[in-house]
Amino acid sequence: MVDDTIIAISTPPGFGGLGVIRLSGPKALPIAQSFFHPFRPQNPFPARQPVLGKIYHPKEQGFIEEAFLTYFPRPKTYTREDVVEISCHGSPLLLEEIVRLGISAGARLARPGEFTLRAYLNGRLDILQAEAVLDLIKATSLKQAAISFQQLSGSLSQLFKSFRQKIIEVLSLLETSIEFPEEEIKITSSQVKEALQETINQITTLIQSYALGKTYTEGLRLAIVGRANVGKSTLFNSLVGHERAIVTHLPGTTRDYLEEKILIKNSVFRIVDTAGLSQSTHPVEKEGIRRSQERARHADGLLLVLDASQPLTPEDHHFLHLFNQKPALIILNKIDLSVKISAQDIQGEARGREIVAISALQAKNLAALKEKIHQTFIPHQDFGQEVILHQRQKVLLEQIKDGLTKALALLDSHHSEEFIVEEVRQTLPAINELLGEVRSEEVLQNIFNQFCIGK
Ligand SMILES: Nc1nc2c(ncn2[C@@H]2O[C@H](COP(=O)(O)OP(=O)(O)OP(=O)(O)O)[C@@H](O)[C@H]2O)c(=O)[nH]1
Ligand SMILES: [Mg+2]
Incomplete structure (x- = not known):
């Protein structure tokens, strides 16, 4: 059991019609009573019943607000401690002032999540339920x-x-x-x-x-990988829907990774554009490549881009074998040009991964690509409600x-x-x-x- 009393504003920051302050701990009621004066004397203070009163401010030597105070005696409370809730107008200034009055009467400002932490420490919730509260x-x-x-x-x-x-x-x-x-x-x-x-x-x-x-919470992270100049940033921009990444005809344009959220059929994806692999010795480019590889390593899936208008290079083979165990889609880009590699040519190295041919520049086959992204990366199994x-x-x-x-x-x-x-x-x-x-x-x-x- 913790023995101090905590206090915090429970409603979101900002102006509102209503604001709620919560106290939890053995001295919740006496601390609140040090500044809350009920209109009608209450002895004993009733449980679970809102009592109307005024907030007294010693410095102003007067009342600053009318409020309802509800006292929830332990153990049947959220934290299993004595809890007091004070509802008043939702003025940030007023709410903060009331919290200050609580602190000068002996309460401590609660840290984020601390009410839920106490609920857990006092056995009211187990850790999974506490996580669920925070998630909710x-x-x-x-x-x-x-x-x-x-x-x-x-x-x-x-x-x-x-x-x-x-x-x-x-x-x-x-x-x-x-x-x-x-x-x-x-x-x-x-x-x-x-x-x-x-x-x-x-x-x-x-x-x-x-x-x-x-996919319901932060979204799956998909890294666009491939050698320099295959059109990764062009694809990134088409998926994101605006010219976010710089595109040039020069290899090594992207030097640091970029990340943007997109929605495909109500599922969130975080698309990461990465620096293409090149033989550069430039320190900035080298660092960019290192970071990009790191991002790809931690991604949930890969969009592996090849330039269909050129024969396969050793670097392409490198990417075809990179992070073998990650789910990936292989993208043959630049099919608007004369095509040098087809899906058949890479069938062996694809090892069952889907191949989609597109033109990122002309937005050709992008809808089909999005469909495939959804199919490939979103699990289609029915897990019922038990999803971690x-x-x-x-x-x-x-x-x-x-x-x-x-x-x-x-x-x-x-x-x-x-x-x-x-x-x-x-x-x-x-x-x-x-x-x-x-x-x-x-x-x-x-x-x-x-x-x-x-x-
Ligand atoms: N014809 C054609 N050109 C494309 C296509 N996609 C990209 N390009 C061109 O290919 C060049 C390189 O494109 P980027 O998107 O910068 O390639 P990248 O893979 O991001 O290159 P790095 O950042 O250097 O690794 C640019 O000149 C693009 O306009 C496409 O589908 N068709
Ligand atoms: Mg790029």
């Missing part, structure tokens, strides 16, 4: 709001708890067979296999859902999946149970961290620093 506040699409709202009810936590339950069951099965090696060992091994496989499958689906989650929205969750799920997959492999190759138990047991800390049951300072900071509004 920041929602960038209705779809995301619906997912966050669902997760706020604890649905994701339930699912993760069921994974843990399964893992614990597997451990006890394995331990039983260690203790009683002669009995029914066959049954145990097939039961364990089945349970492991089922959990791995469920986790895999969730990990895959992150790509969809990302956070990289933190994805990374931990990957760790758990790795551990369970290793355990399954050991089981398949008939290793002794001790090794398998060890592998399975090692996934527990990650699952506990996923559920926020390991309270690492670093994790908390990462989660609660993500948002900068005084909620």
Whole structure:
């Protein structure tokens, strides 16, 4: 339990008809009462009932505002502490002044996310629900709001708890067979296999859902890559819809990456124009190329551009083999000129990746390209409501999946149970961290620093 009382303006910054200030902590009511004078004396102060009164300002030696004060006694509150909400007119000056009165009476200004942090610390929310609250506040699409709202009810936590339950069951099965090696060992091994496989499958689906989650939140990042002068910036401009990037006939025009958001069929994409690979020794260009490669490495997908009006070069081959495991679309550009390479020529090196022929300059086939972008990068699987929205969750799920997959492999190759138990047991800390049951300072900071509004 934390023992100080925090205060913050809960409504968004700016002028408004209404403004709300919230206090949470053991002294929430006495602090509020130091400047709030009810019109009718209240003894005891009623719970969960708005009481009308005036705000007294000691410096002005008078009242500065009329307000409603509602007192929510713990533990049935958002933070599980005593909470007070004061609603008054939404003047930023007035609201800030009331916060100041609270601070001089002993409250501390709340940090962003601190009310939710307390709800979490006091066991009112688990970490996944706390993340969902922050997501709901920041929602960038209705779809995301619906997912966050669902997760706020604890649905994701339930699912993760069921994974843990399964893992614990597997451990006890394995331990039983260690203790009683002669009995029914066959049954145990097939039961364990089945349970492991089922959990791995469920986790895999969730990990895959992150790509969809990302399209509802920040958008998928697609890097346009290819050697110098193939028309990357021209394509970037056509997708973005205006002349954002500089285009010239000279190789090495783009020196630093550029990023713009675009919408294709209601999905957000962040398109990144990069510097083309060239043999330049110019330090600025070299640095540009290095940065561009970095961006491409971290992108969710690649738009790999080739110049169809020229024979393939060694650099083109380099790009065709770059970041092999990333989803990518191959774009044959400049088909308005006489064409030297066709889709057939690169079929082998494309290794199943789709090839689209366009003219970025003449905006030929751009609609088809956008369609293909949507098809290639947006997952079409139906994940229902359980879509994960956070990289933190994805990374931990990957760790758990790795551990369970290793355990399954050991089981398949008939290793002794001790090794398998060890592998399975090692996934527990990650699952506990996923559920926020390991309270690492670093994790908390990462989660609660993500948002900068005084909620
Ligand atoms: N004919 C034709 N020319 C194109 C097309 N796309 C780009 N170009 C031309 O190709 C040249 C290079 O285009 P950019 O878009 O700057 O190429 P880039 O890949 O960004 O080049 P760097 O930034 O140097 O890596 C320019 O002269 C463009 O006008 C196209 O579809 N058809
Ligand atoms: Mg360029």
